[in-house]
């Protein structure tokens with residue numbers, strides 16, 4: 001019987017998760033779901049100077065927000081925990097000791113200065129860089145001397161001659177010649193484990209079967225495989241590797257802070273919906289076999305296979321993400337749209353969240369659902385409904401002072417003051433009759449100044465509906481206030 005698929009997402013949160021992390025998490029999640037397997041969420045926090053509790057908490061929260069639920073890991077536990085590497089230090093020590101005892105690893109007494117001096121030599125002689133194996137075969141007396149000097153040894157894995165060969169599910173056959181993979185450190189002199197030890201030990205102990213992760217980690221694979229071997233894992237039981245190609249920035253350089261990769265927290269603050277982010281990242285570098293641009297999480301789970309991940313780098317396109325976000329916003333039910341809009345309005349101080357305010361927001365939202373691409377836009381769009389008076393935007397002040405604009409305001413007041421029924425239909429009918437039919441104005445000229453008077457901006461929800469929501473008294477008050 002085939003093994004149950006177990007994937008893992010194993011970030012080292014030294015900051016907020018980034019686009020690259022999320023793409024990895026999404027694919028690990030989708031593959032686990034697709035195969036009815038399990039997703040393990042493991043926090044690689046052995047470097048507690050850079051990985052903080054706060055970043056860990058934020059990573060967990062981000063995963064929840066994205067809807068990428070995990071089967072084992074923080075908050076949910078599981079049979080192979082703990083899932084924080086900082087709580088597993090004794091396990092790594094035990095394995096490192098075992099490797100020492102088996103002769104797979106050895107103690108290296110070289111100081112950082114000695115290592116650096118030898119690296120310098122290698123550079124001079126144009127030799128391949130890396131540890132030269134000096135401590136591989138120390139005699140008892142050399143060891144005693146180093147110990148007497150008080151040197152704190154690191155533990156190094158012995159890399160045998162030869163090569164490591166494995167079949168990457170995305171990249172195909174990969175070979176690493178060991179002359180380029182020097183003996184590597186498993187444990188520092190202070191007894192703290194290195195990434196290569198912890199990651200490999202955990203992948204084995206947590207029974208991970210598939211490692212989908214960024215291509216930047218490809219070169220660490222032969223070291224991890226060496227650890228599996230030292231742990232006594234049989235070759236046929238090694239996890240499968242699938243190294244996901246880089247996500248490039250618009251400028252075709254690897255996506256980084258420099259060319260616009262910002263943390264997922266930024267996308268959230270801007271009002272990108274989690275389903276839009278997942279949709280976009282899913283189709284970035286993976287394809288279900290057609291050229292669709294919209295995909296739901298359910299479809300992704302149904303269709304995801306590693307074989308269909310593109311092996312060449314994908315380019316991140318903010319415009320495309322934004323277009324998808326707009327689609328997802330339009331697809332929301334009113335209730336859902338409301339629930340997602342309220343936090344933005346409260347956070348911006350537009351509303352406090354009173355029932356009356358919420359009811360008004362709910363009436364206004366359908367007016368803007370077609371018009372926004374980021375949730376954050378609800379704030380400038382709806383603010384005019386919740387202020388006593390509006391500040392006319394700078395760009396429009398000149399236009400409002402023009403005679404034609406002032407004339408429009410005057411005329412509008414004249415026809416709206418006597419209105420008995422205040423509905424968008426009656427407002428529109430009165431204004432059209434007076435400004436378009438009678439005065440012969442173009443709609444833009446006729447309604448523009450009124451829009452600015454009412455909302456303060458030339459970008460707003462539809463004008464007549466906005467006036468209906470605002471009410472007669474406030475609307476007329478604002479038109480009067482815009483008159484000079």
Ligand code: GLU
Nearest residue numbers: 010011012044199213217
């Ligand atoms: N913790 C590593 C990182 O965040 C990734 C580990 C892995 O996927 O093998 O870079």
Ligand code: ZN
Nearest residue numbers: 108109110135
């Ligand atoms: Zn050494």
